[in-house]
Amino acid sequence: MDKRSILVVSGAMMSDPSWNRVAQYAHRNHSAWCEMNKGIAIMSDFEQNIPGTRPVSWRKLSELRLFSRRSETVVWMDADCLFRDGATLYDFTADPARIRFASDLNGINCGCMIVPPSAPWVDQFLSMWFDAATPTEINDPWWEQRTLHRMVRELPSVAARIGEPIPSRLLIHAAGIPSACKLDWLVKKTKEQTCQT
Secondary structure (H helix, E strand, O other), rough: OOOOOOEEOOOOOOHHHHHHHHHHHHHHHHHHHHOOOOEEEEEEOHHHHOOOOOOOOOOOHHHHHHHOOOOEEEEEEOOOEOOOOOOOOHHHOOOOOOOEEEOOOOOOEEEEEEOOOOHHHHHHHHHHHHHOOOOOOOOOOOOOHHHHHHHHHHHHHHHHEEEOOHHHHHEEEEOOOOOHHHHHHHHHHHHHEEEEE
């Protein structure tokens, strides 16, 4: 893979059929965005390699570490998160010295979208993030956010690496929507944005 390419890694297929329909829908959105931005979209395969005894979702950081070594620009997108029409690569990579996260409803960093810069320190940062989780955080449904927020509070060196949150107006994220309802919700929101443009 060309080191200068844009790579969007979509969240994985799981054993839940409802989630898999969401993941396939999101991957089509990610692929279309990549086509417009001359990038490549791939779907993660979490269940092929779960690190240790942690829940499968911890694979996100391993995937980011792997692909950050291979691509100039890597964007992680959860399988229930879509690019809105008009979102450009620059919207997500405007701060090349810091790692950026989507903004949740409270304006707090959210792991549904992670955009690390192409920098030597990123691999160590992701490794430290993985290793910093407490036993409670490892099994928390919002594991990466809880761990990251604690690290930002406790470690100035981590806080200095975090860029401005990516505005929610650039994404459609089905946070908090039950798995069985996510696809219908995402389809509805996608149609609404099309009608407004």
